[in-house]
Structure formats: C-alpha cells, structure tokens
Amino acid sequence: QIHFVLLVSRQGKVRLTKWYSPYTQKERSKVIRELSGVILNRGPKLCNFVEWRGYKVVYKRYASLYFCMCIDAEDNELEVLEIIHHYVEILDRYFGSVCELDLIFNFHKAYYILDELLIAGEIQESSKKTVARIISAQDQMVEAAKEEAGSISYIIAQAS
C-alpha cells in the first residue's frame, strides 16, 4: 500500500502531497522535511529506494522534480517505480510535455489526475487513455458550468 505521495522540487519546495494513511499536520511537515533532506542529498546513479522508519520510499527524479512514494517494507519497489512513471506519462500527455511550472500553477489538476490513478494508496487504472478520458470529461463539465454561470451573471448584470 502506498502511504503517501510527495512531489518535491530540487530546491526542496513541496509541489504536491497526498496522504493515504493518517498523519497529523505536524507529522506531515516533519515527514516532508526529513525525507526531502535524505532524498535530495542522494547522489545520482544510486538506487531509487530509501529505507525510512521501517518503510521504503521509492523516488525518481524527472527534470527538476522528485516524485516520491512511501510503501510498506514488503511491497514491490520496482512496481512503484512503474506507477510513478505511469503518473508522469499521464501528466505529460495532459499538459503536453509537462514542466514544473505547469504543476505549480495547475497544482489542482495534478491532484485530479492523481485521484484518477490512485485511491486508498492502490492503483486504480492501468490505461493512460482511460484516465485522460475521464479527466477531460470532468474538465468539460467544469467548463460548461462556468459558461452557464457566466451567461447568467451576464444577464443579471445587464438587467440591473
């Protein structure tokens, strides 16, 4: 089971956090501090796993961002690397060659996509196409609602 997902920039800035196991707000910031210290300081070419408090943290760097997932000691680390890559590929298709700035200004989108990929710390969908389809269906609903609201408020504004 994945206990949490963490996206940290090379400067140690948090870009996304998702918690599937209960951590208080205080514990969360402690975890982030501790782990980014360990992971950012690991050299290149080392393995992508860090043992930490009886758990394992699988991380992978994509450009300036570190994607980290914390799993149980007996879970399959290699698979988690694939899950991370799967997520990155979906982000990449959604944003069109994604970069850190996309994830900063559209952080909520990154969360929405993650929610279509993982629930309860388990993988939900192995097809990138399906995830993209479901996300775009929901985006369209938001757009439609916006237009509708826009036109109503426009009418109200005109009337008054």
Add this chain to the structure above:
Amino acid sequence: MNSIFSGTRLRDMIRSIRACKTAAEERGVVRKECADIRASINENDPHDRHRNLAKLMFIHMLGYPTHFGQMECLKLIASPGFPEKRIGYLGLMLLLDERQEVLMLVTNSLKQDLNHTNQYVVGLALCALGNICSAEMARDLAPEVERLIQFRDPNIRKKAALCSTRIVRKVPDLAENFINAASSLLKEKHHGVLITGVQLCYELCTINDEALEYFRKKCTEGLIKTLRDITNSAYQPEYDVAGITDPFLHIRLLKLLRVLGHGDADASDLMTDILAQVATKTESNKNAGNAVLYECVETIMAIEDTSSLRVLAINILGRFLSNRDNNIRYVALNMLMKAIAFDDQAVQRHRVTILECVKDPDASIRKRALELVSLLVNENNVKQLTKELIDYLEISDEDFKEDLSAKICSIVEKFSPEKIWYIDQMLKVLSEAGKLVKDDVWHALIVVISNASELHGYTVRALYKAVLTYSEQETLVRVAIWCIGEYGDLLVNNVGMLGIEDPITVTESDAVDVVEDAITRHNSDMTTKAMALVALLKLSSRFPSISERIKDIIVKQKGSLLLEMQQRAIEFNSIVDRHKNIRSSLVERMPVLDEATFNVRRAGSLPASVSTMAKPSVSIPNGVAAAPLVDLLDLGSDDIMAAPSSSGADFLQDLLGVDLGSSSAQSGASPGPKAGADLLMDILSIGTPSPAQNNTSSVDLLSTAGINNNPSNALDTLSSPAPPHIATSASAGGMFDLLDGLSPSPSKEATNGPAYPPIVAYESSTLKIEFTFSKPSGNPQETNVQATFINLSPDTFTDFIFQAAVPKFLQLHLDPASSNTLPASGNITQNLRVTNSQHGKKSLVMRMRIGYKLNGKDVLEEGQINNFPRGL
C-alpha cells in the same frame, strides 16, 4: 467570472508568492492573502469559495496553517454544482485527515453524492471516501459502496472496489459483506475494474479466513486463466509497458495467487505451470519486466513446495544480483534474505557478490547487504566473513562504521569459536570504531576477558599496544584502562606469554602513562576519566615503587570540576594515604564476573533490581559468590569482597563508577541497589553501618517466609524498590540464598521475566481507573497497558472518552475502548501501547483527560499518572 469580485486571482497569488526573495517576504504575502480569505469567508459569498479554497490549498502546501478553511470544503461539497464539489472534495482530502472531527460532518453529503445521478459526482465521493474515511464513516457508508461495486459504469465499479479496500482495512468485521461483490469483479474484462477487484480480493483474503477459503475454492482457476491470458496476449498499445501487457495487473494477480497458494498444496499445484511460464518468458531487460519477475519470485517462494520452481526463482535472483542496475541488485538482496529460509546453500553460493555489495557506494544497498551477510554467517564461515568485514571497516565511510561495527560485534559474539579469537576481533573493531561502539558491547568484552584467566596477560598486552596507536577510540581506551588496572602486573612482567606473542618491554611507569593520558586528555569523557581513576587506585597497590607518582595524579583530580571525579579523588587519596593496611585487600583483582547474569541482564529482560535477586541462585554452583554473601550480611566488614553479591554488570558499574548517576548525593534515589558502592562508601566514611540498615535487613530475614508465600508481594519488592528499600533489597537477595540454598523460586521468577503490579491510575468520587501491565516478548521498550474504567457512581456515563498525552520520549498508541457507555458500577476496558525510547533510564508518565456525560451534563476529569511501576 471571478474577476468581477474582490481579491486576487489564484494565478496572481502564486506569482506574487514565487516572486518573493526571502522567507519573511513570503510570510508577508501569505499573511495578507490569508487575511483576505478569512474576510471573504466571513462575508459568506458563495462565488468566492471556489477560489478561496484553491488558494488555501496552495498555501497549505507551503506549510502554513489553513484550518480556518476546513468548513469551506464542507460548504463546497454541499453545493449543487460539479465544479464546486470537485474542488471541495479535493480540499477535504488535502486539508483534513481522518482524525479530525469536522470530517464526521461530511458523512451526510457523501451519502447523498454516492446516490447522485451524475456518475462523476459519485466518483468524487468514492474517491474522497476511499482516501480519508475513518472507521465510523466506513461503517455508515459501507452499504452504499457495496451497491456501487455493481454499478453500470466501470469507472464507478473500480472506484467502489478500492473504496471497499479502505473500508475493510478500517473495519475488518465488514469483510464478509464484500466477498460476493468482490468475486463478481474477477470476471471483468475492463483492466481497471479487474485490477481493483483483484486488489479487493487480496485485501479480503488477508483479513478474513472465510474469504480466503472462498476465493481459493471458487476463483483460483479463473485467476490462473486470467493471468495466462494477459501473459500470452498479443500487443495491446493501451496497456503495453516495455513489451509487457499491463504489468500492474500481472503483479496484482501474482500477489493474490500468492495468498491463495500459501499453505495449500492443491492450489499451489494448480498455479505451477503459469508461474513457471511467467518466470521463464518475462523479458528482463526493462524495469517493468523485472517488477513482474520480482513479484513472481516472491509468489514462488511463498506457495507450497515445488522445488523445481524454486530453483528457477533462485536463478532469477542470482541474475538480479549480478545486474548492473542498482535497483535490481537492491531487490535481489532483499529477496535473498527470504530465500535463505528454504535454500541456504544456494544463497551461500553468492556470498562473494553479497560481500561486495556491503562495500557499495549506495547506502541503501550496503544496508541490505549487511543484513543479508549477517544471516549468512555460520560456525564454518564466521572467521572468513568477519575478516572481510573488519578489513572493510578500516576503509569504510565514517557514517557506515556504526552499523557495520555493530553487526560485526553481534556476529563475533554469536559465533565466536574461541575466546582468544573473540578478544582479537573485538580489539580490532574497537581500534577502528571504538567511538561508535555501544556500551553493552564493551561491557560484554570486559566480562569475557574477566572469565578468560589464561588470556589476561595476553589481552592486557594487546590492549596496551592498541591504545598507543588508537588513543582516540574512547571505548578501546576504557577497556584498556580497566585491564591495566586489573592486570597491570601481568603487563609489566610479561606473565602468561602465549606462543604467538612477541615479548614487549613495558615499565610500570609506561603503564601509568597510558592511564594518566586518559585522565588528562581533554576530550576523554567522564566515564573514561572515572575508570582511569579507579585503575590508578588499583595500580597504586600493584606498583608500590611508583605509588608516589600515582598519588600525585590522583591528588590533582581533587581540583576537578566534575563532582564525581573530585569526590572519588578525595576518597581514593585517603585510601592511599591513611588506610594502607586495608588498601591491598581493597584493590584486589576483581572476582570473575558472572557471564550468565550479564547476558540475562543485557538481554534487557530484567530490571536491575530483579537481577540482584536472581543472580546468587545462578552463581552459587560455581562457588565463587557464596562466600562473600556472608560479608554482605556483616555490613560492618571492611572487606570489599562483599561487592560480588551484586551482579556482574552492577559490579562493573558500581566499582568502576561507570554509572555516574550514582554519586553519593543521588545514590539514595537511584533505582538500582548499589551494594558495592554503598559498601565502599561505608568503608570510606569509616562510618559504622547505620542501625536502620541492620534493622531492615533483619526484618527482611524474618519476613522471608512471608515473601515466599506471597509471590505478588515478592514481585512488588522486586520490581519497584522504593528508595528506603535500596539497601535491603540487595541484602534480602543474599538472605534468600543463604536460607534457601538452591531453591528454584527466585530464579524461576527471573526467567519468566518481570511482572508488574497493577496500579490505580486515577480515582475520583465517581470514577476509578486501573492499569494492568504486560510486556510483549522481544521488545523491552514496549508495554501493553490495559486500562479498566470503573464507574463508582449510581448513574450511567455516556459518550465516555479517555485521552492521554505522554512526553516526547514515549510513544502512545490507543486502541478503541470496549464501549463508550459505562453503566453504573460497571466497567469498560481500553488497551494502550506505550513505547519507551528511554527504557531503563526514564519511567513512564502520562497525563490524561476523561470526558463523559452524566445525567446529560458534560463532565471532564483530568489527572497525571506518576505511579507507574519502575522499569517499564
């Protein structure tokens, strides 16, 4: 649309935060934004909510408090529109966690959304529930989720399946409700639904035996077929990852087959073929393929014996181990640890490669490899492996030395074929990493040295040589000083030369130099200095010719800033000066330290006070300790030989002043009985033993029978010697043995581990709380506490809740109480698990608060619990 309202847009806020050059500047921007958001929340305009929450989420990620936005999430979730709900649920998952009570308020909205006509709204609710639901919410909403597993749209079915996984994790009792629905998912073709369905089945199998039986009977063959189909399937672009069709599905299927095959030969038989196929046919040049292979190996090793498959598995691990990819090597080391269980020989074949991994630049790999090596050690290869590890210790990174030296020590201790080898290896470790070695390791070394009388001369000479080179290794210095103090005469006279030794010339003054060096070096710590002082006292008698010089060194310490040193220096000086007649008997060589007792003590299963009781029954057979016991009773005796009645480790600590907590001012309060130290102090102050001590010991003598008949009473005195008993508990221990000889009773109590008396943690006019204690075997830091709450009033308490807080060195885990309603004169129980990271140093302490409703009124009671038994 938002632009016509007040406040900045989300994008602008992010820009201005990113433009900040200093942390203070950023705080300023965030503070202002938060103030605006609060104001906007107070105006309660629904149009701003969406944007406010988005901003708060960003601020939250930066680490600022955002609790004031929690209610906004609930409002957004309750609004009718999809965009509001979408951001509301996202905020809920980010800003709240399952332990916050606000979360309960969302249950109703969730229930409505789970029944919503729009499937995407249902999806949002399922996702939120699956990610953060608490046990109560799980119970409330389980029927809804169960129904949704059969929903027409696959997107909802897969979400409902994972949501159910969370529900059964939170409330295992609900597992059986999901068995049928879960098995229906296994027939699906949609990969998402299949993956989540298999996951749900796996979860159910691990928590519910009925479910396991059910799936094993009904689904094993179907799952095997599914696995075969995807393994053999043609290229499917949608699911292909590096040539493997849906590795995620592969892995989940293999995982479920693992639990079905484990412990069931028939099911294991059925899956042999497909496992062999996966193990041989899967491409291993990409990570995805290796992930599948790795899972397959794990399944092969877990199911019932099919030895041909295991050969395959071991071969795969061998290939992994020689892979150049660090990730693959890491998982290989991990799996080989499990493989040792059924094929030690096969793993031994890779010993050389594994040893190489111990020297890897990657800390994660080193750590795994070291764990694995320590499992590979046996009587036959211990010498060779230890040599390799020690050679590497000399050149390894500083930050790895601690782990490495600890492992070497434990290997050497466990498998040492002979004492001289053990001593040699330990000296090498202490020379290389003496700064990093834990106390119990060098204590153990001293105990072994003390027991190896034929090696005393050899050891002290070896230590002398080592300490000249490695004087910065604290624990090496300590052991060397101790040995020089004890066996200094053997050092200078080359007594007991072994054939392998070269004779060395050490003068008395050379030996004293080493000790003086340790006491004057500014970075020696207090323990080392104190040990050096004792060694000097001993040498003053062993080396009469230079006793004046030794005296000078002692006298200098009278000016020490450390109270302990000052006091010891004054005492020792007075021994040297005024009590020459008793000096030589006072500083006689230490009697052989009792190994058995030390090992028991070290295992940590016994608190200090118990071992004093248990020890004589252990050591009487060797006839060493019996005689001195007489002296212990005769408290006025000037003979320091009385000290051995304290256990080996106590003895060490007391005489060497290692336990610096026991300076005279504190000794009254310190928990361990310090027979040796007390005696020493008695001698030094030349005071006659206080009558009180004589009295109490005779009282104990008289009441011995009573104690024997009443074990709980005896345990009371054993486990929690109140300060006034300190002197007596030690002598009472002596009594026992003198009176009972080899009576098994005390030793039996000792081997069973200590029991702790229950306590009344709290009592008021209406409520009484009792704690009972137990220790789980294996972890001395952990204590299980069962709290019993007893209602003393004539009315029922409802909404009963017990909260507790502990200081930082403790960790507290509270299980749910057996009920939250406490009937008149009834009771409920609740289990607590406390982990004491300062076990042996600090006692437990706890603050608590109890809340309940009595006749409709809220009652709050608070208290602090200080009366925990010692040693928990």
